[in-house]
Amino acid sequence: MSLAFLFPGQGSQSVGMGAELADAFTPAREVFQEVDDALGEHLFRLMREGPIETLTLTENAQPALMAVSLAVMRTLEREFAKPVEAAAFVAGHSLGEYSALCAAGALGLSDTARLLRRRGLAMQRAVPVGEGAMAALIGPKTDVALAEAAAAAGAEAGVCAVANDNNVGNVVISGSAAAVARAIEKAKELGARAIPVNVSAPFHCPLMQPAADEMAEALEGVTIARPRAFLVANVTARPTNDPEAVRRLLVEQVTGRVRWRETLEWMAGEGGVVRFAEAGAGKVLSGMVKRAAPEAEAVSLNAPADLEAFAKTV
Numbered sequence: 505m506s507l508a509f510l511f512p513g514q515g516s517q518s519v520g521m522g523a524e525l526a527d528a529f530t531p532a533r534e535v536f537q538e539v540d541d542a543l544g545e546h547l548f549r550l551m552r553e554g555p556i557e558t559l560t561l562t563e564n565a566q567p568a569l570m571a572v573s574l575a576v577m578r579t580l581e582r583e584f585a586k587p588v589e590a591a592a593f594v595a596g597h598s599l600g601e602y603s604a605l606c607a608a609g610a611l612g613l614s615d616t617a618r619l620l621r622r623r624g625l626a627m628q629r630a631v632p633v634g635e636g637a638m639a640a641l642i643g644p645k646t647d648v649a650l651a652e653a654a655a656a657a658g659a660e661a662g663v664c665a666v667a668n669d670n671n672v673g674n675v676v677i678s679g680s681a682a683a684v685a686r687a688i689e690k691a692k693e694l695g696a697r698a699i700p701v702n703v704s705a706p707f708h709c710p711l712m713q714p715a716a717d718e719m720a721e722a723l724e725g726v727t728i729a730r731p732r733a734f735l736v737a738n739v740t741a742r743p744t745n746d747p748e749a750v751r752r753l754l755v756e757q758v759t760g761r762v763r764w765r766e767t768l769e770w771m772a773g774e775g776g777v778v779r780f781a782e783a784g785a786g787k788v789l790s791g792m793v794k795r796a797a798p799e800a801e802a803v804s805l806n807a808p809a810d811l812e813a814f815a816k817t818v
Contacts, residue, residue: 782803
């Protein structure tokens with residue numbers, strides 16, 4: 505039975521995430537302590553107690569979500585003898601790609617925490633607050649959304665691009681506030697729903713180039729090992745286990761589209777994956793599997809009972 509581990513991205517955070525794992529398992533507590541030590545602050549206290557407004561800040565949400573995912577994976581390995589090699593592939597949604605690489609042994613935990621803190625800050629600095637926007641388009645397929653985004657962009661309106669291709673009929677656009685507003689109107693004219701996304705910066709579009717440049721510099725100073733499971737990358741939706749390719753893809757990911765629908769379809773098709781396990785906070789990715797790969801099984805691993813049940817079946 506071919507298995508893939510999936511790792512969630514921003515938006516899955518909630519106050520209290522990871523607390524049950526920390527209370528139940530020593531390996532989980534060790535992960536949260538190592539992340540706190542790497543950042544020089546009490547991030548886990550913020551995760552456990554809130555407030556949600558502070559936890560949701562990009563520079564906090566990114567390392568926090570990674571920490572929960574790694575608490576799940578380290579517990580599976582050390583408490584239940586289920587290492588990442590139990591899966592053929594790993595994949596993560598946006599920041600979740602860092603979680604996937606850390607879980608697969610390509611990045612160290614402390615390095616990953618520091619990289620995600622820097623990534624969050626760099627992405628926030630890249631565009632002044634209020635000048636960028638994101639919106640979810642519900643209804644049109646990706647090619648229609650691309651056409652809308654292209655039509656919305658221009659010398660006056662600015663940049664508009666598809667940031668996340670999450671599923672058929674579910675894409676997120678990103679760019680200059682005026683261009684995204686224009687795309688929203690075009691989507692409504694076509695009968696689609698358009699929902700503004702409450703974010704502080706326009707992620708995964710060309711406006712993020714300053715952040716991409718900063719992450720290229722940050723990644724140059726970090727050792728990347730060969731991952732113990734193939735990574736299916738966001739920007740290519742294809743597998744790799746080459747460390748230098750991983751380094752390049754992490755930089756491209758900052759401005760590039762998250763090809764999540766294609767990632768799931770490739771794994772369920774050519775990759776032969778019949779079971780997906782979402783390791784970390786929330787159940788967003790498990791829900792996406794049900795649409796992109798309806799014949800595959802999808803489970804969420806974020807509570808002690810989830811891990812215990814899963815370990816009996818692998």
